[in-house]
Amino acid sequence: MALLEANDIHTFYGAIHALKGITVTVDKGEIVTLIGANGAGKTTILNTISGILHPRQGTITLDGEPIHELPAHSIVTRGVSQSPEGRRVFGRLSVAENLEMGAFTRKDKEGIKRDLEHVYELFPRLKERRKQLAGTLSGGEQQMLAMGRALMASPRLLLLDEPSMGLAPILVDLIFDTIKEINAEGVTVLLVEQNALMALSIAHRAYVLETGSIVLSGTGQELLDDPEVMKAYLGMD
Amino acid sequence: MKSASKFSWMTPVTTGLIGGVVALFLSLVGIVEASLGRYVITGILSMGQVFLLAVYAIFAVQAAQKATPEHGEKAPVYRTLACAAIAGLMISIVLALLVVVGEQIDLRGVFIHATPVLYDLLTFGLGVPQGIFVLLGFGLLMGILFGVLVLLPKALRKSIGVGLIAVPVLSVTYSALFAGRGLQLPVAIAVFVISAVAIFLWDRFEKPIRTRSQALPSGQQRTMRLGVWVLAGLFVLALPLLGSYPSEVLVITGIFVLMGLGLNIVVGYAGLLDLGYVAFFAIGAYVMAIFTSPEITWFPIHTSFWVALPFAVLTAMLAGAILGIPVLNMRGDYLAIVTLGFGEIIRLVALSDWLKPLIGGSNGITQIPKPTTFGLAFDNPQKLYYIVVIGCVIAAFIATRLKYSRLGRNWMAIREDEDVAQAMGIDLVRNKLLAFATGAALSGLAGAIFASKLTSIYPHSFNLLVSINVLAVIIVGGLGSIPGVIIGAVALVGLPELLREFAEYRLLVYGAVLVFMMLRRPEGLLPEARRKLELHEMSPDVAE
Secondary structure: OOOEEEEEEEEEEEOEEEEEEEEEEEEOEEEEEEEEEEOOHHHHHHHHOOOOOOOOEEEEEEOEEEEEOOOOOHHHHHOOOOOOOOOOOOOOOOOHHHHHOOOOOOHHHHHHHHHHHHHHHHHHHHHHOOEEHHHHHOHOOOOHHHHHHHHHOOOEEEEEOOOOOOOOOHHHHHHHHHHHHHHHHHEEEEEEOOOOHHHHHHHHHEEOOOOOOOEEEEEHHHHHOHHHHHHOOOOOO | OOOHOOOOOOOOOOOOHHHHHHHHHHHHHOOHHOOOOOEEEOOOOEEHHHHHHHHHHHHHHHHHHHHHOOOOOOOOOHHHHHHHHHHHHHHHHHHHHOOOOOOHOHHHOOOOOOOHHHHHHHHOOOOOOOOHHHHHHHHHHHHHHHHHHOOOOOHHHHHHHHHHHHHHHHHHHHHHHOOOOOOOOOHHHHHHHHHHHHHHHHHHHHHHHHHHHOOOOOOOOHHHHHHHHHHHHHHHHHHHHHHHHHHHHHHHHHHHHHHHHHHHHHHHHHHOOOOOOOOHHHHHHHHHHHHHHOOOOOOOOOOHHHHHHHHHHHHHHHHHHHHHHOOOOOOOHHHHHHHHHHHHHHHHHHHHHOHHHHHOHOOOOOOOOOOOEEEHHHHHHHHHHHHHHHHHHHHHHHHHHHHOOHHHHHHHHHHHHHHHHHHHHOOOHHHHHHHHHHHHHHHHHHHHHHHHHOOOOOHHHHHHHHHHHHHHHHHHHHOOOHHHHHHHHHHHHHHHOOOHHHHHHHHHHHHHHHHHHHHHHOOOOOOOHHHHHHOOOOEEEEEO
């Protein structure tokens, strides 16, 4: 059974038709990735799912329940959390405070504490720096924090927007390893990436976007083997 | 790298020239002359002279410090002194040129303040040419003196500096409050010595005392803290003993503290830049007037200050929420412009002929009674002060509690990043409206007190400048910081009120202080711990 079903989504920025009928499904326990060029609409899909944007047409259901008309803050309480593009940590809050913000909608003190420990296990760097202002962290550390913050909501579905953006290759490896680890613990992941090679290599399934429409879909391996994808996104002939 | 840190003898010359231009400006604008009559030390030193001395001090010290270039080796003693002396001399040269030129050509056609009185002052009453030489020699001497000050050990330097600043500040405050004519010489010396010694001892013993008190058991620490609070409270309560005029100033300052605490919630906590804040102040004032003034015959209720007060606050709060609705989706500059418009609309509506039959248009509303409690009338500033203090204490309590509450955290997250805050599960609509409403309520409270303090209100009291002043208060004090609001209000509302007689130059000084503050201490006078960290990157840990 699909955890998330987005059906024929049309999203607009004013008059600009950004998503032209997107249909995406994410099954429980999967890593699904959306790849595509700049401006293809990857981030728009994530923002439409998380409720920061609303579709003008189409439906989004989470476990069969429609969520596309809910405001962003109540979608969080249903178990969808997002690590936004460009990290966007709360720069003037400390690392620990940022993580607490992630658990904003939760009431179970015990669970929050457990998850905090878990995030510190996943990213020991964050534990070292928990009292530091988030704005003073390096890019990689901020990415870890953004992911940790999203995890603190104890999500069923984790939306990751370009987690490798602007990071050194060694950190990219670390981030992707962590995504696999998080997924192995039972969190479903919807991943948006420009680094198509890395994304496809860890994804169960993938969709390829072009200017607001899905042009290709398949398992990660299928797309890695697809000559079109190779040429367009992986820079290989 | 080496070339960047090389010393050049041109540096003190330019520094001195800049100082000279500043001194020239102060002289020609008329500040020096206007404040000649005001003595800092009775019969000896006038305010005008102090201004010029301050220029010598600031630029000589600057030049002396620049004798040691950044990242360079420490300058030899002779060079530090020479730099300071050069700067002092340059200032004198510029002033001397003014005198020489002024003697030949009548400058008063352009600069009305270039009077013989000014020339007399600059030449020490000796005239040209003897006075010129004295002036140049004086510059040299001042330079060397302040150069020596820079060379002194840090503790001593700080004590003397503080002492030198304390004398004019105290003298001006004293003269303004009690219509005095400056401090007598022995008093001035005493002030200098006491403040210098006090600051010296404070620096020397603050750390040991602090560490020792922190080592005390928590019960005793609590008693100590309580004691400090009680002392501070008694001090605040005793302030009206200073007299009627000082109390008046305190009441005005207190009203700005109230507004500042409110705006601090909107701008400092939630990051919503509101330039129409005066609107809620006006609404509070008008509601108070309508409820209490016998002039208003169309309104069925006539009641006392205390009954009207909650209505004033609630109406302002409601107005805050109503303004909040249309601007929910606006950010930053756009929000500022729309709220600015809202502020003007309220003022213009109050001024309009349309509402004239109801609230008096430009004639305003008069005969607003002063508050009374059990037959005790708060009819003078000394008594009104206590109402303001109670208001401020309540407001400060609310602001502190909110800051560390869940709501406060929501606001902080919204200030940092609206989208992410929303994605974390924060309801933007509710939290933003609450911020606007809370801020507006405090402004309404300030307005209500303001109305019954003046007993009459006019639309022109509620212009844009009030909003800007409140904003300046919280920025100078330190955005988001509650003690900062109080310090900011004292610095920007209380002190200028004391300098009333320099009316023309008040705004000039105000502007200069604001520019200087933003360059040198952008986080404000008493900043929030986290903002200080952000702007100064001392240690990356949040100090808590």
